[in-house]
Amino acid sequence: MLSKPQKAALAVIVVALLAMASLLLALPMLEKKPATYSAVVDVKIFGPGWVIVAEDVGIDNATVLVALQTAGRNYGFNVSTTHYTGMGDLVTGINGTSGNMTHFWLYGVNGVSGDVGADQKVVYTGDVVVWWYTDDFSSQPPGD
Amino acid sequence: MGVPNWLRFKRRDLSTAIVFVIAGVCVRLALLDFNVPNFEPVMALTIIASMVMPLALAVIVPIGIMAVTDTLIYAFNIRGEYGMAMIAGITFFVWTGFLMATLVGWRLKKRYAFRIGNLGMVTGAGVLTTLIFDLWTDIGVWWFSYPAHTLDDAIRVLQLQTTFTLIHIASSLIFIPLFGSGYMLLTEHKTGITSPKPVDEAGRHSGRA
Incomplete structure (x- = not known):
C-alpha cells in the first residue's frame, strides 16, 4: 500500500x-509555414577554398532553403539539413563541407544577413542569396 | 585531520551516482531522436544529485553524463551533424554551467530536505538555475562565435537564445518533478517520511525539513 x-x-x-x-x-x-509562391533567384556559395554560383534558379515555395536545395539539385552539390522540432531546418553542410562547433553556414539575401531560419526566409524574383562558411556569427555576406 | 563532510560518501551513494549517470545518458540519447534543442535531463539530475548525495559524488553526475554522451555524439558522431572537438570552448561553458547547478543544489540541501513537500521549491530553484546556466553559456557563444565581442553581438545572442531558453525552462519544469518524484518513490526515503533533515558542514541539522 x-x-x-x-x-x-x-x-x-x-x-x-x-x-x-x-x-x-x-x-x-x-513552426511557421511561409507563404508558397514561385521565384527566380541567384544563389552564391562561398565555401572554404571554393565558390559555386548558381544563376536563375527557379523555385516553388520560395525560401532561402528551397533556393539552396534546388541549386544543389541543378548544379550537382549536396545540401544537408537537420530538422529541429519547433524551430525548423538548420543547414549543416553544403557541397561536403559540414558545420561544426566552431564553423557555421550563414546566409544573406541582397547583402543583408539572415535574421530567421533559412526555411522561414522568403525570397523574391531577382534576389541574390549568398551562403558562406565562417567562424564569425557577426560576419557579413561576402561580395562577388 | 579528518576528511571533510562533502568528500565523504557511502557505497550506496556511489551506486546512486552511477544510476543517475546511466539514467542521464539513456534519457539524453533517447531525446536526440525528438530533435528538440535544450530539452534535456542533465540539469534536473544535476540538481537532484547535489541534494541527495555528497558534493564529491554530485559533481560526478553531470560530468559523467556529459563526458559519455558528448563522446558518443561528437567524437563518434552517433547522432547529429557536428562530428567534432570535445575540447571546444563552448563545451567548457556547458560543463562549468552544470557545475554551477551542482553548487546551487548543494546550497539548497543545507536548508531543505529533498522530499515531496519541497519539490515545488526545488523546481523553482532549478528554473532559476536554468536561466543562469543559459546566460553563462550565452557568454561562451558570444566569446567564441562573435570575435568582435560587441554589445550588439551580445544582444543578438540573447535574442537568438530566447526560444532555446523557453524550451530549457520547460525541460526543467518537467524533468525535476519527474526525476525527483521517481527518486523518492524508488529510494528508502519514503518520499520524506524518513528523509533526513538538511545537514550543514559541521554535521548539524539545520533549516527547514
Whole structure:
C-alpha cells in the first residue's frame, strides 16, 4: 500500500509525463509555414577554398532553403539539413563541407544577413542569396 | 585531520551516482531522436544529485553524463551533424554551467530536505538555475562565435537564445518533478517520511525539513 507522499510522488510523475508528451506534440505546430509562391533567384556559395554560383534558379515555395536545395539539385552539390522540432531546418553542410562547433553556414539575401531560419526566409524574383562558411556569427555576406 | 563532510560518501551513494549517470545518458540519447534543442535531463539530475548525495559524488553526475554522451555524439558522431572537438570552448561553458547547478543544489540541501513537500521549491530553484546556466553559456557563444565581442553581438545572442531558453525552462519544469518524484518513490526515503533533515558542514541539522 502506498503512503500519502508516495501517492503524491506518483501523481507528480503522471503529470510530468503528460506535460512532456504535450510539449513534444505541440512544438511542431509552432513552426511557421511561409507563404508558397514561385521565384527566380541567384544563389552564391562561398565555401572554404571554393565558390559555386548558381544563376536563375527557379523555385516553388520560395525560401532561402528551397533556393539552396534546388541549386544543389541543378548544379550537382549536396545540401544537408537537420530538422529541429519547433524551430525548423538548420543547414549543416553544403557541397561536403559540414558545420561544426566552431564553423557555421550563414546566409544573406541582397547583402543583408539572415535574421530567421533559412526555411522561414522568403525570397523574391531577382534576389541574390549568398551562403558562406565562417567562424564569425557577426560576419557579413561576402561580395562577388 | 579528518576528511571533510562533502568528500565523504557511502557505497550506496556511489551506486546512486552511477544510476543517475546511466539514467542521464539513456534519457539524453533517447531525446536526440525528438530533435528538440535544450530539452534535456542533465540539469534536473544535476540538481537532484547535489541534494541527495555528497558534493564529491554530485559533481560526478553531470560530468559523467556529459563526458559519455558528448563522446558518443561528437567524437563518434552517433547522432547529429557536428562530428567534432570535445575540447571546444563552448563545451567548457556547458560543463562549468552544470557545475554551477551542482553548487546551487548543494546550497539548497543545507536548508531543505529533498522530499515531496519541497519539490515545488526545488523546481523553482532549478528554473532559476536554468536561466543562469543559459546566460553563462550565452557568454561562451558570444566569446567564441562573435570575435568582435560587441554589445550588439551580445544582444543578438540573447535574442537568438530566447526560444532555446523557453524550451530549457520547460525541460526543467518537467524533468525535476519527474526525476525527483521517481527518486523518492524508488529510494528508502519514503518520499520524506524518513528523509533526513538538511545537514550543514559541521554535521548539524539545520533549516527547514
